[in-house]
Each structure stands twice: as C-alpha cells, then as structure tokens.
Amino acid sequence: MTHLQGSPGEIHELARYEVRAEALEQCVAAIHEFVAYVRANEPGALRYEVWQDEKHPTRFTHIFVWKDEEANRIHGESPAVQKFAGILYPNCLAPVEFVTYRQIDANATFRRV
Numbered sequence: 001m002t003h004l005q006g007s008p009g010e011i012h013e014l015a016r017y018e019v020r021a022e023a024l025e026q027c028v029a030a031i032h033e034f035v036a037y038v039r040a041n042e043p044g045a046l047r048y049e050v051w052q053d054e055k056h057p058t059r060f061t062h063i064f065v066w067k068d069e070e071a072n073r074i075h076g077e078s079p080a081v082q083k084f085a086g087i088l089y090p091n092c093l094a095p096v097e098f099v100t101y102r103q104i105d106a107n108a109t110f111r112r113v
Contacts, residue, residue, distance in 0.1 A: 010046065011072050012101045015062040016091070023091035024058055030087040039097040044071020058093075 019027045031050050038103045044067040053059035066072040081111065089096070 002034060009068045010103075011066040011069065012103050013064050013066070014099045014101065015064075015096050016060070017096040018056070018059045018093045019088070020093060021058055027060075027088055027091055029113075030051075030084055034080055034084040037078075038075070041069065042075055042078070042102045044068065046071075047066075077088070102107070 035048060035050060038045050038062035042048075045064060046067055047063060049063045050062065051061045055060075066075065
C-alpha cells in the first residue's frame, strides 16, 4: 500500500487566529498582500493557503508547507512577515497559534509550482 507523506525535510504547519470584527477588511487586505509576496518571492514555500471560517468570518487558518528549514527561516526573517504581523497581531483576539504537523497520508499530492 502506498502512503503519500510529502518529501523528507518538508515542514508542515498551520497558523490559526481570530481578528476583531472591525478590523476584518484591513486584515483580509493584508492577507492578500502577504500571500502575493510569498507567491512571488519565496520558492521554498511549497504551499501557502489561507482559509476563512464560513460560519465565523473573523477566524482564519493558514496552511503552509516549507521545502526545508532554510525556506522556513527565510520566510520568518522577511520584511513581509514583519509588515503582516504589524497589521495582524494588534487586531487578533488572542495570540496566533502555530502548530507543526507530520503528514502521514493524503489522497493526492499538491502541485508544486
């Protein structure tokens, strides 16, 4: 039996948070700007998705897969992270929760761009 587990060295993470309702528009705009930066400048970000909760639109989950520790480090030290965090963090109801996961199986691999 084949299991789809991703490549060795990849880092799989989630970030979850909720923003104040009055800051929702500003935070969504910041998300779009931030993801555009990641898409254009971080080839080591194999996957970077942001999901908004349908029932609670102020709640978000970011899903990311980094090629390796170096890609994660480059991302974390980018000026775009500081800019995004400067907008997001003051508008969060609680600190952002970051969780690292180990992929054990999937129904398909994601397309690497």
